[in-house]
Amino acid sequence: MLYRVIDRADVPSLVAALMERYEVVAPVRRGEKYVFAAVSDFDEIELDYPSTVASPKKYLMPAIQTLFEFDTAANDVTDYVDEVRLRVLFGVHACDINGIMNLNSVFNDARYPDPYYAAHRAATLIVGVSCMPSEHCFCNLMDSEEARPGYDLFLNAIGDKFLVSIGSVTAANILEAACDVREATDADRIAFRAATRARQEAFNPAIPDIQEIPMLMDAFHEDGFWDELGGRCLSCNACANVCPTCYCFDIRDTLDPGAKTGRRERVWDACTSPQFAMVAGGHNFRSAPAQRVRHRMYHKLNGFLATHDRSLCVGCGRCAVACKVDISPIEVLRFFERKGAEDAE
Ligand code: SF4
Ligand code: SF4
Structure with missing residues (x-):
């Protein structure tokens, strides 16, 4: 350099x-x-x-x-x-x-x-x-x-x-x-x-440094913690809108007046949206807020890492500020810290 x-x-x-x-x-x-x-x-x-x-x-x-x-x-x-x-x-x-x-x-x-x-x-x-x-x-x-x-x-x-x-x-x-x-x-x-x-x-020492996050994500996939987060989530998508790495999108056709001409557009979407996982026939394979919040956190801290060798979340903290009900990767790290403390008892 x-x-x-x-x-x-x-x-x-x-x-x-x-x-x-x-x-x-x-x-x-x-x-x-x-x-x-x-x-x-x-x-x-x-x-x-x-x-x-x-x-x-x-x-x-x-x-x-x-x-x-x-x-x-x-x-x-x-x-x-x-x-x-x-x-x-x-x-x-x-x-x-x-x-x-x-x-x-x-x-x-x-x-x-x-x-x-x-x-x-x-x-x-x-x-x-x-x-x-x-x-x-x-x-x-x-x-x-x-x-x-x-x-x-x-x-x-x-x-x-x-x-x-x-x-x-x-x-x-x-x-x-x-x-x-x-x-x-x-x-x-x-x-x-x-x-x-x-x-x-100068980093905040109250945010726990957790090792082996992807392994812990897999181990606690069915934990009631996700239901608790899902119960709080407002499905407002503020987290995805402020995030530097959320890139989910939808495709829509927008017609001009007269409905003869128009354009196909790619628009920001979010996996926290209730309709995001809705497919043809009306089936929604992530209909519960808990499933959607869990999916977002898994993609940020586990799934992307498996394919790209680094975490999708870059720890900017914006979603922790934007979310009105305190849901963010920081909450997930704190959950793992609590689980680790329980295991040690
Ligand atoms: S802390 Fe992570 S998940 Fe939250 S906005 Fe920043 S990059 Fe996205
Ligand atoms: S996690 Fe928070 S910011 Fe994201 S959709 Fe749910 S309530 Fe909104």
């Missing part, structure tokens, strides 16, 4: 240089919260933010994606050419970069790449920034507290400087042209190590 050092005061120049070619999407403040939004000036950006309400996934996987257009009168189908912008996702935390890596595994797989996702991803630069964990963060337990691949630049804060990890030639050239770039010194590397250690020590 190539590292360079820039002053914090140089970041506005970097953003200005990026804005010459790209739409820049970055964390901005909205009242007490933060969201990703397009910005036109560096002063709108909040680089030291705890987390955003929702992840930046909508910029790669829009909530409504037209797949093709049709004309029933002419019996004709037209390929849809998406409007893909050159864009920079600026100030993305490591957990969200890992979340995008997980989406890449699904939608940018070499065997069956999704052309819509792939086009957005190819047009996007990612500039990450280091962070300090909030009380709901557990990316450290999901092996996502660092982004290894998946970014063009990563700004690691070391006091009034950034140690910049460089991930692409395109971004390196923009950085070099816009900023006073220096070689990293031993003092910078030592400062980086101290910052990393400070972050590691």
Whole structure:
């Protein structure tokens, strides 16, 4: 990995240089919260933010994606050419970069790449920034507290400087042209190590570190714990909407007025929706909320791991904030902790 050092005061120049070619999407403040939004000036950006309400996934996987257009009168189908912008996702935390890596595994797989996702991803630069964990963060337990691949630049804060990890030639050239770039010194590397250690020590110790989660998921598949969670779940889908790695979708045909022409669309869906597992004939093979919550947690902490060798949940903690009835992977970790304590008695 190539590292360079820039002053914090140089970041506005970097953003200005990026804005010459790209739409820049970055964390901005909205009242007490933060969201990703397009910005036109560096002063709108909040680089030291705890987390955003929702992840930046909508910029790669829009909530409504037209797949093709049709004309029933002419019996004709037209390929849809998406409007893909050159864009920079600026100030993305490591957990969200890992979340995008997980989406890449699904939608940018070499065997069956999704052309819509792939086009957005190819047009996007990612500039990450280091962070300090909030009380709901557990990316450290999901092996996502660092982004290894998946970014063009990563700004690691070391006091009034950034140690910049460089991930692409395109971004390196923009950085070099816009900023006073220096070689990293031993003092910078030592400062980086101290910052990393400070972050590691700041994670909420009340979120238990559980080993062998997939095995425990299998062992407690029939436990009444899932009924208890299902009894609470409101089926509101807030968890899926804010999650960087929820990618379930539905396909629908939308007709124009006159009902002759229209478009086929891919729209976000969620496995917590009551109708998500409804099939032809009206049978619903996950009709109970407990089955749906359990399915979501299994996919996050077990199923994806079996096929992609890493957990789908990146521990961003957003669902723990969004869920009004306190259902999240953190609850599952606490359940396993209780079970472990019972076994020890
Ligand atoms: S399941 Fe929750 S904590 Fe895990 S990645 Fe999704 S929103 Fe974040
Ligand atoms: S787990 Fe929580 S956020 Fe998700 S659907 Fe149920 S009530 Fe809504």
